[in-house]
Amino acid sequence: MRIPFPRGAAPAGVAVLVAISLSGCISLLPKTTPAQLYRFGADSAAVAPSPATGPRFTVRPAFISFEHAAAGDRILTITGDQAAYVGGARWVGPAGSLFEAALTRAFDVHAGPARLLAAGEPAPSDYVLKVDVRAFEARYDKVPDAAPRAVVEVYAALSDRKDSRIGSSRLFQVTTPAGSNSVHAIAAAFDDAVLKLLTQLVAWVDTKGQA
Secondary structure (H helix, E strand, O other): OOOOOOOOOOHHOOOOOHHHHHHHHHHOOOOOOOHHHEEEOOOHOOOOOOOOOOOEEEEOOOOOOOOHHOOOOEEEEEEOOOEEEEEEEEEEOOOOHHHHHHHHHHHHHOOOOOOOOOOOOOOOOOEEEEEEEEEEEEEEOOOOOOOOOOEEEEEEEEEEOOOOOEEEEEEEEEEEEOOOHHHHHHHHHHHHHHHHHHHHHHHHHHHOOOO
């Protein structure tokens, strides 16, 4: 907004007029309530360990892809063919980044033969692991006041580093019902679903890497 100044106004007077104008604008800004933040995957240490049998082998993670609509910090919900985000609540960071961190922790703490290399770690790898998160959503059935189900679906492919044609793949899907239709219960259902899926994924890599 252009502020007309009187001719011959002194610099001090100009500063006063600008200050008054800015203070008026600031007072008109709407007040918003901060969104409640939630997280998942922090308890990846609870992943059930695989038997530490056989020689250890290394796995280098490829780029982890994540379903676009759910990759950010908003909590995605699906009802039939309609999608929406939970209002007033967000993840503490992008869901894609939180899932990648949970995957890393799951391999770090488990006692099985597979060791996931850190990004940029200058060490030779035996296998390459590709992870594609295809669904990460709270699904509502068309039932009044029904609690949703946290659905996590991941496609994983493990290939030999020396020959990418040799490998295995599997589609993992875990569904965990939320205890209620509250955001806290929905976030807890996601956390449980991620833990169960990572337990299955880590055990599968252990088995296929030793085959």
